[in-house]
Amino acid sequence: MAKGRDNWLLTPSAMGEVDAAAAASGIDSFGLMEKAGQAVTAAVLKLFPGGERFVVLCGPGNNGGDGYVAARALQESGAAVALYHLGDPSKLKGDAATARSRCPVPAEALETYFPMRGDVIVDAIFGAGLARSVPPVVVDIVRRVDEAGAPVVAVDLPSGIDGRTGTVMGAAFKARHTVTFMTRKPGHLLLPGRLHCGSVETVDIGIPFRLVEAKDVHLFVNGxxxxxxxxxxxxxxxxxxxxxxxxxxxxxxxxxxxxxxxxxxxxxxxxxxxxxxxxxxxxxxxxxxxxxxxxxxxxxxxxxxxxxxxxxxxxxxxxxxxxxxxxxxxxxxxxxxxxxxxxxxxxxxxxxxxxxxxxxxxxxxxxxxxxxxxxxxxxxxxxxxxxxxxxxxxxxxxxxxxxxxxxxxxxxxxxxxxxxxxxxxxxxxxxxxxxxxxxxxxxxxxxxxxxxxxxxxxxxxxxxxxxxxxxxxxxxxxxxxxxxxxxxxxxxx
Incomplete structure (x- = not known):
């Protein structure tokens, strides 16, 4: 029986190979990032239409690039947006650098963020490919957000979760909702990662599914x-x-x-x-x-x-x-x-x-x-x-x-x-x-x-x-x- 797309699982490394194959086939990789960021924006506005301020936390890689797209789109929708970055954003490369250059929202260093009443967090610090402990500044931010009880929407996977194993790498956000792309990853289902994801939405951002099928790792959701x-x-x-x-x-x-x-x-x-x-x-x-x-x-x-x-x-x-x-x-x-x-x-x-x-x-x-x-x-x-x-x-x-x-x-x-x-x-x-x-x-x-x-x-x-x-x-x-x-x-x- 043919596999349903909703039941496919790819490891982060396999998903990276799919992304590379899509770019090699001539698909505009920044266009994929744009669709990902826009999907995050749509989810955030649907789930939290009364949010007083949308706080986007961007990391140093492509997950951060998705965040910069989301920050721009949220501002264009008329929402109040605050933007914080981990590391030096001038060192961003490729599509992430492009996304930052097109984002008009002024950004501050991540460590300066303290949650305010009414904040809705967009977590775009790390994606599913995280395989090392998060730095102390992220540990502090996770603690601040937890103590404030601010709702979190995660991009791809809550920062701090290893997408391959579901392990918490030092600290991790507990999201209300997670938006991931093309397929879920093992970390969305394996414990304790599953407990940090909230509801999970899988968005097709336009990569031909044949490229996903070509990277079949013989891993699926049981059904x-x-x-x-x-x-x-x-x-x-x-x-x-x-x-x-x-x-x-x-x-x-x-x-x-x-x-x-x-x-x-x-x-x-x-x-x-x-x-x-x-x-x-x-x-x-x-x-x-x-x-x-x-x-x-x-x-x-x-x-x-x-x-x-x-x-x-x-x-x-x-x-x-x-x-x-x-x-x-x-x-x-x-x-x-x-x-x-x-x-x-x-x-x-x-x-x-x-x-x-x-x-x-x-x-x-x-x-x-x-x-x-x-x-x-x-x-x-x-x-x-x-x-x-x-x-x-x-x-x-x-x-x-x-x-x-x-x-x-x-x-x-x-x-x-x-x-x-x-x-x-x-x-x-x-x-x-x-x-x-x-x-x-x-x-x-x-x-x-x-x-x-x-x-x-x-x-x-x-x-x-x-x-x-x-x-x-x-x-x-x-x-x-x-x-x-x-x-x-x-x-x-």
């Missing part, structure tokens, strides 16, 4: 366009065996709830049959709560071997409430050896903390059959070197982890990143804060398992599962629990 074509469909010939059989492993009698949540979610996600495979001592506890979900005693490796003789049992979830130890590792190894698809979550991930390579080796061959769903702590247990590398973004970590494990990796969080071994990655943005509740991760594992059971490839099942999980949470409302969340799972169509 149906990424996986809908792989989502199984049903028709009049469908029956439960054709819709796949999902098995969820239960923990002991004192820890059965997580498996039941995953099993119910898998059934709701469309699996035709779902079985909870349980130790004998947990049969009564599980049977008291299961209806449409079946129950099977599986305690030992021999029990599992017998269970796997039915080749229709193709997809499994192991981890929620299962326990950490040699049994978990043995069961995972057995599933891998028989070619099964597996969602490994929670305890299942932690079980391999002492020897992650044993897990990776078990699933090393062929198309990805493993989906890993770690949160930050679990990710660090399997990939400690990646977790400790400050140069890597969350996208970088997820991609490298997926390649190492030959697995689809769901690196969980409010900014979940889903990555495939071939380098494809998506950032999820539809997860409400209400998902921070006990059991919601078990529900996610079950949704992904249910989609795997129906034949979706690992990456597509993982991406779809995360998105459907977020949609269900939005429908369930702010007071959701894991149990009520399940009732709102609905296959998108």
């Amino acid at each position: 149906p366009q990424e996986w809908l074509a792989a989502l199984p469909t049903t028709d009049a010939t469908a029956h439960k065996f054709r819709r796949g059989h999902l098995t969820v492993f239960s923990g002991p009698a004192t820890a059965t709830g997580a498996a039941r949540l995953a099993a119910a979610a898998g059934l709701r996600a469309g699996a035709g049959l779902v079985t909870v495979a349980t130790p004998p001592d947990a049969i009564a506890a599980n049977a008291a709560h299961l209806t449409a979900v079946m129950l099977k005693a599986v305690e030992t490796g021999n029990d599992l071997d017998d269970y796997l003789r039915d080749e229709r049992r193709t997809a499994f979830v192991l981890g929620p409430g299962f326990g950490v130890g040699p049994k978990a590792r043995a069961f995972v190894t057995a599933l891998a050896a028989t070619g099964r698809h597996l969602v490994l979550d929670a305890d299942g991930i932690t079980a391999f903390a002492e020897d992650p390579q044993a897990l990776f080796s078990a699933f090393a061959d062929g198309a990805p059959r493993l989906v890993l769903t770690p949160h930050e702590g679990e990710f660090a247990r399997l990939f400690p070197d990646l977790a400790d590398d400050p140069a890597l973004s969350k996208v970088d970590r997820a991609r490298q982890a997926a390649a190492r494990a030959n697995a689809a990796v769901v690196y969980k969080g409010a900014d979940s990143v889903i990555a495939a071994p071939d380098g494809r990655a998506v950032i999820n943005e539809n997860a409400p804060a209400s998902l921070a509740t006990a059991g919601s991760g078990d529900v996610l594992a079950g949704i992904v398992g249910g989609l795997l059971a129906q034949g979706m490839p690992a990456f597509e099942a993982a991406a779809a599962g995360v998105w459907l999980h977020g949609e269900a949470a939005s429908k369930a409302g702010a007071s959701l629990t894991a149990e009520t969340l399940i009732n709102h799972i609905d296959r998108w169509h």
Whole structure:
């Protein structure tokens, strides 16, 4: 399926290459800056029509050039405008120098700005390409603006946010609104950058989109366009065996709830049959709560071997409430050896903390059959070197982890990143804060398992599962629990 333009993400370096390609093709680069600055002006006047004074803060590069265009346009609209610059504006080059030369608004040094009542700030100091800590003068200005409570409209990205990683580089404005150009950048979605952007508006300033497509970095915003074509469909010939059989492993009698949540979610996600495979001592506890979900005693490796003789049992979830130890590792190894698809979550991930390579080796061959769903702590247990590398973004970590494990990796969080071994990655943005509740991760594992059971490839099942999980949470409302969340799972169509 063709990608929607709103779902493209480019890193700042890739966007810089697009800008250069546009200029090399004969497009007037200052004309692009003019359109960018005018778009910022339109957004500011629309959002703050009663602003008493518009204060434009300009930096030493092209982001500052956009600011000079915006200052000129705001003055031409009849607004009161004040202009402040970082560094020596006489050293500006190229389009930024042209923009400054055409701006009639007198400018003062940035450090002399103190917010006044009624000010609306246009932040054009640094753009998305910032990769170093902001200078002390910017730290001071950010503090002054925060203390004053003045609203900020950011140009491209709030100054102080690294557009590649979403990291705060010393200090950063918290914008009410951000205007970016052509595509969003990872820093608009990754935390904590997302929290600084406010609402984000993406403006087409006239660069042919084929130049964006040529710089495809295989990174998109998660949504149906990424996986809908792989989502199984049903028709009049469908029956439960054709819709796949999902098995969820239960923990002991004192820890059965997580498996039941995953099993119910898998059934709701469309699996035709779902079985909870349980130790004998947990049969009564599980049977008291299961209806449409079946129950099977599986305690030992021999029990599992017998269970796997039915080749229709193709997809499994192991981890929620299962326990950490040699049994978990043995069961995972057995599933891998028989070619099964597996969602490994929670305890299942932690079980391999002492020897992650044993897990990776078990699933090393062929198309990805493993989906890993770690949160930050679990990710660090399997990939400690990646977790400790400050140069890597969350996208970088997820991609490298997926390649190492030959697995689809769901690196969980409010900014979940889903990555495939071939380098494809998506950032999820539809997860409400209400998902921070006990059991919601078990529900996610079950949704992904249910989609795997129906034949979706690992990456597509993982991406779809995360998105459907977020949609269900939005429908369930702010007071959701894991149990009520399940009732709102609905296959998108």
